[in-house]
Amino acid sequence: MADNNSLVGGEVSLVEYIDKVIIVQILVMIFLCINSLLITTFFRKECFYTTARYILFAVTLLSDSLILFISNIQIILIHFGFTMQVWMCVIISVVVLLYMRVTPVTLTAMTLERYVAICMPLRHAELCSTRSTMHCILIIHGLSSVPCIVILSTFFSSASFSLYEQYRPCSVEMFMLYRWQSHVRSAVLQFYFLIMVIIILFSYVKIMKVAKAASGEDKKSSGKGLRTVILHGFQLLLCLIQLWTPFIETAVIQNNLMLFINVRYSNYILFNLTPKCLSPLIYGLRDETFFHALRNYACFGFHKSNI
Numbered sequence: 001m002a003d004n005n006s007l008v009g010g011e012v013s014l015v016e017y018i019d020k021v022i023i024v025q026i027l028v029m030i031f032l033c034i035n036s037l038l039i040t041t042f043f044r045k046e047c048f049y050t051t052a053r054y055i056l057f058a059v060t061l062l063s064d065s066l067i068l069f070i071s072n073i074q075i076i077l078i079h080f081g082f083t084m085q086v087w088m089c090v091i092i093s094v095v096v097l098l099y100m101r102v103t104p105v106t107l108t109a110m111t112l113e114r115y116v117a118i119c120m121p122l123r124h125a126e127l128c129s130t131r132s133t134m135h136c137i138l139i140i141h142g143l144s145s146v147p148c149i150v151i152l153s154t155f156f157s158s159a160s161f162s163l164y165e166q167y168r169p170c171s172v173e174m175f176m177l178y179r180w181q182s183h184v185r186s187a188v189l190q191f192y193f194l195i196m197v198i199i200i201l202f203s204y205v206k207i208m209k210v211a212k213a214a215s216g217e218d219k220k221s222s223g224k225g226l227r228t229v230i231l232h233g234f235q236l237l238l239c240l241i242q243l244w245t246p247f248i249e250t251a252v253i254q255n256n257l258m259l260f261i262n263v264r265y266s267n268y269i270l271f272n273l274t275p276k277c278l279s280p281l282i283y284g285l286r287d288e289t290f291f292h293a294l295r296n297y298a299c300f301g302f303h304k305s306n307i
Contacts, residue, residue: 052128101144
């Protein structure tokens with residue numbers, strides 16, 4: 001009787017486990033479809049790919065889509081016990097580690113763009129030109145690559161050559177051979193997010209002062225910019241919380257495997273998928289120009305007369 005009960009419990013757990021994987025796949029597909037529609041809309045109008053805030057918005061969409069696609073494949077492989085050689089995982093992880101940082105750094109750049117537009121309107125055209133934005137994207141990728149270089153450097157300095165030929169589940173945790181490496185990673189990432197939070201707060205305070213002093217259309221524009229900065233701050237908060245989830249998961253897995261699976265599932269939904277669905281909300285739906293273009297494209301031109 002005991003064996004039958006444990007078997008039934010195992011079957012129920014397996015069914016719940018598969019259901020969770022299916023739910024994640026549905027959510028990922030929805031987000032990828034939405035992002036694809038937004039990216040297509042971006043490239044259909046010249047005013048979007050020649051304007052700084054829309055170019056940076058497209059960078060976040062491309063970055064989020066790439067990360068969703070690759071991380072989702074990694075999760076499927078890990079959950080079903082597939083392994084690969086470490087050297088191959090290193091190549092994949094370079095892309096993941098880089099673009100996991102690109103989105104929050106780009107959000108910070110978008111906040112600064114709103115700050116310049118509202119607090120320094122006379123210099124906005126000069127500082128946020130298309131050429132300057134292209135340079136900004138290069139700087140974003142340069143800054144985003146530093147944590148990736150630090151994490152991989154500590155791994156390369158500690159790993160033996162035989163390790164690269166071994167088969168292991170491909171995840172970022174694979175690079176943490178020693179506890180101090182995890183501490184170094186955490187310190188670098190938290191320093192990054194501390195700088196980002198300071199920039200967000202600085203922009204918020206400056207825009208709030210302008211919003212209080214403005215009147216009429218200027219006040220409306222400043223208020224909208226202020227709400228945009230708040231939403232960027234909320235996105236960064238979720239990204240910051242994501243830094244702490246590995247420590248929670250490490251503590252949980254030592255006590256209860258099923259609880260670990262549930263906690264990791266919840267963390268992925270709340271702190272990985274949720275921040276990525278906020279970007280379409282901020283610029284895809286709240287921005288009137290982009291929303292009209294999106295609606296026109298989605299409805300095959302039936303709303304073209306309303307733009």
